[in-house]
Amino acid sequence: MAMPAIISIQDLTKTYQSGFKALKGVSLDIRQGEIFALLGPNGAGKTTLISIVCGIVTPTSGRVLADGFDIVSQWREARSRIGLVPQELTTDAFETVWDTVSFSRGLFGCAPNPAHIEKVLRQLSLWDKRKNQIMTLSGGMKRRVMIAKALSHEPDILFLDEPSAGVDVELRRDMWQMVRALRESGVTIILTTHYIEEAEEMADRIGIINHGELVLADEKSALMQQLGQKQLSLSLLEPLAQLPDALAPWDLQLSADGQELVYAFDAQADRKEISRLLRALNELDIGFRDLNTRESSLEDIFVNLVHRREGGTA
Amino acid sequence: MSFNHHGVWAIYKFEMARAKRTLWQSLVAPVITTSLYFVVFGAAMGGRLSDVAGVPYGAFLVPGLIMLSLFTQSVSNASFGIYFPKFSGTIYEILSAPISPLEAVIAYVGAAASKSVILGLVILATGACFVPITIEHPLWMIGFLLLTAISFSLFGFILGIWARSFEELQFVPLLIITPLTFLGGVFYSLDMLSPLWRAVTLFNPVVYLISGFRWSFYGMADVSLWLSVAISLGFLLVCSVVLWWIFKSGYRLKA
Structure with a gap:
């Protein structure tokens, strides 16, 4: 334009x-x-x-x-x-x-x-x-x-x-x-x-x-x-020492205590990814007691953007 | 568009409409007050008071009472006209409009002064119902009337910009203008005072304004005519300079 x-x-x-x-x-x-x-x-x-x-x-x-x-x-x-x-x-x-x-x-x-x-x-x-x-x-x-x-x-x-x-x-x-x-x-x-x-x-x-x-x-x-970023958090039944290789495709984050898995994904992306992830967890016999999803808020975007700026990479 | 005449006219009309809406308050009340002065000082006591330099006391009062109304109404009209938008927030529109400070002043002060002049003439007519009035120098009379209405409206405009509360808005008229006016020869000639008080009174600028105006009626004055003219113009000049500074600096108008 x-x-x-x-x-x-x-x-x-x-x-x-x-x-x-x-x-x-x-x-x-x-x-x-x-x-x-x-x-x-x-x-x-x-x-x-x-x-x-x-x-x-x-x-x-x-x-x-x-x-x-x-x-x-x-x-x-x-x-x-x-x-x-x-x-x-x-x-x-x-x-x-x-x-x-x-x-x-x-x-x-x-x-x-x-x-x-x-x-x-x-x-x-x-x-x-x-x-x-x-x-x-x-x-x-x-x-x-x-x-x-x-x-x-x-x-x-x-x-x-x-x-x-x-x-x-x-x-x-x-x-x-x-x-x-x-x-x-x-x-x-x-x-x-x-x-x-x-x-x-x-x-x-x-x-x-x-x-x-x-x-x-x-x-x-x-x-x-960017605003459409979503997060899926899974509270695990048993803590994980490290991420199994089979979960590598999803770029997951494991909390320090190994109790929580976090998956960040694009809300507009293919919804099947989540079911694939859950199926993979099932196959690996990783159980979870709770799950919740969170949309990134304006505040998150601010924090992200401001951080990026302060980091000098923007 | 080098002069926003539509804008000036819009504000002027707006301000005049405000007076029309509050006709009782802006015209009838001052007329009643002035009539009371005539009744008390003119009719009830006037007979016992001697003439002032050959002018019957009731007639002597008229120019002073007109000036009294002119001072107070010019100040209150103009100060309220600009204070209220500041108070309610509608000033945003004036500040964002393509209207220069000078144009805004012409509109606001012009409207306030117009109202005062109309009021002054109404009081003159009211006075004429009670006492015989002569106007020896009509052009001078109109000149003083306009000059005073404009300079006190300017003063009121400054007051309205300066004031941050309704108390402050009332403060100056009540504690400065009214005492100076009452002690400035509305009700008496300076000759009636003792030499000491006479000397003190001469520091009151209002004396010169009232004296000049009264001279235009009866040809009698407490001080020289040219001194009256000089003080009137001086006051106008001071107000104009202060206002120029206010707009230049954005004082209490713009952040």
């Missing part, structure tokens, strides 16, 4: 006044028209990264281009192309839905366009609520209002910071649908999340950020293979 970068982040750092280093030299290109998911635990630097691109936080060093415009020296051009839906539900209380969305459009320098506002409100199932005061709406509806505000000025780039935080299943489905529809219309979408499922469901590419560093950015398919 040789799609041009719509956002180009170069060596971005942010040290807050408290001395906390939220970003430690992040470089990342977001491709035009893609859905990019920024995945990471709380406090990893996701929101700081987004806030810098949107102009809410001042970077300590580094450079960001949005649609070719420098966010510092050409902030006006850059910002008018970006829409932001922040994590917190922060809306006015007394304005009507229609007024607040129209306000956002004006704020971003666009002439009034009731037809566009209507389109956005209908798309988000807010049309019936357009005359309601925002404070009368439910939490899910308020989040829709925030999305509508972010879309009011027809941005090319949309940031969704933790879009499914505090959102019910139905709205999450709707939102995913809407995000896909937006992408169809040519909008580039960057979302942050700490749910793997969300990234898996939505994204074309996934970036993993931890402790202010971009650990990895890759196509979803490539990453999901």
Whole structure:
């Protein structure tokens, strides 16, 4: 894919006044028209990264281009192309839905366009609520209002910071649908999340950020293979002194006390491998009292990736 | 897009709509308060108070009361206008919008000042119902009205950015603006004071603002007109410089 970068982040750092280093030299290109998911635990630097691109936080060093415009020296051009839906539900209380969305459009320098506002409100199932005061709406509806505000000025780039935080299943489905529809219309979408499922469901590419560093950015398919690692642990009846040669093909790991056998395998791989392994154990008369399987979690991936980095082999 | 006029207009309209929603609080309450001053000082006590330099006491009060409302309403309108988005978090939208600090100030301060000027004129009309009023220098009157509304709205805007709680937001108006105003010649002429108090009062900048404004009505002043003009412009300048620094440094707005 040789799609041009719509956002180009170069060596971005942010040290807050408290001395906390939220970003430690992040470089990342977001491709035009893609859905990019920024995945990471709380406090990893996701929101700081987004806030810098949107102009809410001042970077300590580094450079960001949005649609070719420098966010510092050409902030006006850059910002008018970006829409932001922040994590917190922060809306006015007394304005009507229609007024607040129209306000956002004006704020971003666009002439009034009731037809566009209507389109956005209908798309988000807010049309019936357009005359309601925002404070009368439910939490899910308020989040829709925030999305509508972010879309009011027809941005090319949309940031969704933790879009499914505090959102019910139905709205999450709707939102995913809407995000896909937006992408169809040519909008580039960057979302942050700490749910793997969300990234898996939505994204074309996934970036993993931890402790202010971009650990990895890759196509979803490539990453999901790593995320798809599973482990099968067998608690043995009798401890083994060493692994029998017959079990060599499975690359098993034997615990130090010889009580446990661990088999790591790819969840998408041939399922028959497990039954073959169990049959082999049976033939060797190795009994086990318990078995369990574990999927590698996001945390494992982090640990793995961070380890690999620190080991200097990445 | 070198000037985001849609953005300025959006904020201005938003702020004016807020006043419309709270019409009672922003217009009716100050008018009632001012009317009470007229009733108490003008009608009840005014007859016993002598004229001030040939101006009946009730009429003498009017410019001072307008200034009093102008100070307090400009500060509270402008400070609340920017404090509340900070408090509720909706400021994210202003900060991420393609709107320059100057444009935001024009919108917020412009709206706060507009409201104050409207209120000032309403109080003037209210006063005219109670006492005969003459305006000898209408252009100067409008000039002082605008200058004061704008500079105190700027001051309020700074206060709103500085404040980290509702207490801090109330602190400055209650403990600084109100005493300075009451001791700044709203209710009396400096000539009525003893020489010592007169000398002390001259350190109160509000004296110059009220004196200049009253001069535009009755041609009488406690201090020289040009000194009033200089102090008014000086205050505007100080507020502008502080605000310029705030935006340059991101003070209490941006991390």
